[in-house]
Amino acid sequence: MKQLKSILLVATALLVTVSLNAKPKIRIIATGGTIAGVSTTSASSAYTAGQVGIQTLLDAVPQILNLADISGEQLVNIGSQDMNDEVWLKLSKRVNELLNKEGYDGVVITHGTDTMEETAYFLNLTVKSDKPVILAGSMRPSNAISADGPANLYNAVAAAVSPNCKGMGVLCCMNNQLLDAKTVIKTHTIDCDTFEGGPSGIIGYVYNGEAHLLQSPINRHTKNSVFDVSKLEELPKVGIVYGYANASPLPMKAFVDAKFDGIVLAGVGDGNFYKDVFEVAVEAQKEGIQIVRSSRCPTGPTCLNSEVDDEKYHFVAALDLNPQKARVLLMLALTKTRDWQEIQKFFMEY
Numbered sequence: 001m002k003q004l005k006s007i008l009l010v011a012t013a014l015l016v017t018v019s020l021n022a023k024p025k026i027r028i029i030a031t032g033g034t035i036a037g038v039s040t041t042s043a044s045s046a047y048t049a050g051q052v053g054i055q056t057l058l059d060a061v062p063q064i065l066n067l068a069d070i071s072g073e074q075l076v077n078i079g080s081q082d083m084n085d086e087v088w089l090k091l092s093k094r095v096n097e098l099l100n101k102e103g104y105d106g107v108v109i110t111h112g113t114d115t116m117e118e119t120a121y122f123l124n125l126t127v128k129s130d131k132p133v134i135l136a137g138s139m140r141p142s143n144a145i146s147a148d149g150p151a152n153l154y155n156a157v158a159a160a161v162s163p164n165c166k167g168m169g170v171l172c173c174m175n176n177q178l179l180d181a182k183t184v185i186k187t188h189t190i191d192c193d194t195f196e197g198g199p200s201g202i203i204g205y206v207y208n209g210e211a212h213l214l215q216s217p218i219n220r221h222t223k224n225s226v227f228d229v230s231k232l233e234e235l236p237k238v239g240i241v242y243g244y245a246n247a248s249p250l251p252m253k254a255f256v257d258a259k260f261d262g263i264v265l266a267g268v269g270d271g272n273f274y275k276d277v278f279e280v281a282v283e284a285q286k287e288g289i290q291i292v293r294s295s296r297c298p299t300g301p302t303c304l305n306s307e308v309d310d311e312k313y314h315f316v317a318a319l320d321l322n323p324q325k326a327r328v329l330l331m332l333a334l335t336k337t338r339d340w341q342e343i344q345k346f347f348m349e350y
């Protein structure tokens with residue numbers, strides 16, 4: 001009996017030691033992008049995104065194995081210019097599964113940078129967990145001189161294992177910086193230092209394998225979001241119309257004729273329409289197609305009832321969301337309601 005007791009004690013002690021030393025379980029989901037891209041020569045800027053698979057990405061940064069118990073999967077292998085609603089739904093469902101059913105402590109998603117901000121925001125609104133979800137990409141292909149992908153991936157894993165990144169919503173990790181899903185924007189076509197957090201700046205940074213946070217997001221996200229895509233196979237159809245001097249009303253008309261559910265205006269200034277486009281928008285809203293006013297300006301809010309009387313026409317103002325993110329929120333909002341005032345409330349909260 002005494003012997004059995006001591007065996008049990010030793011076994012328990014071993015188990016406790018093993019679990020104390022166990023590294024966090026991190027899953028990497030690869031979706032393609034330049035981080036998986038290959039250029040014709042290491043000095044060339046001509047390349048094809050989404051060429052190499054997840055194993056090649058992991059092999060380039062064996063150091064991540066010191067940070068976490070890593071495993072990976074390839075969801076798609078595309079340039080993020082080809083990202084679409086179908087992949088978003090698949091990705092969101094998979095992240096929820098990994099974090100809520102399969103016991104992972106965090107998820108890192110490798111992704112092209114072109115639409116990274118949209119995917120990050122979509123996940124920010126639809127992932128039901130406060131565990132870290134970090135998107136990483138690169139501006140230089142995997143075989144370029146001084147490729148930035150391996151360092152970005154290493155930093156993203158460092159962020160995914162950090163308790164500091166818990167409850168922060170979905171984050172992007174690029175160029176040693178952490179950016180939050182709502183404010184992150186790609187600002188430069190080719191530079192490594194392309195992502196910015198708008199007026200609120202970066203949310204943190206990763207240095208020497210440690211994530212440091214400077215602020216936390218103020219809007220609702222992840223566990224506090226009402227949006228649930230677990231049973232959805234498709235999303236409402238929402239298009240974006242760009243504003244410019246002497247703008248043609250044809251793109252807006254085309255969306256109306258194709259029976260889109262919503263249209264976002266990338267308006268001039270504070271979300272203003274060219275007069276011919278405005279006429280189409282007023283009719284579209286009367287027909288039940290929700291119009292959201294955003295702006296083509298890189299910074300500043302699109303204010304409610306400013307030069308356009310939103311109350312009168314039942315338009316929604318995108319406030320701090322740029323057109324591409326306003327499209328994401330409008331699609332999700334339309335899964336809940338067609339009431340413009342309710343939708344405006346979502347734009348205030350998320």
Ligand code: GLU
Pocket residue numbers: 032033034035049078079080081111112113114115137138139140
């Ligand atoms: N078009 C590529 C993509 O978004 C290039 C941008 C990148 O990944 O850096 O996947």
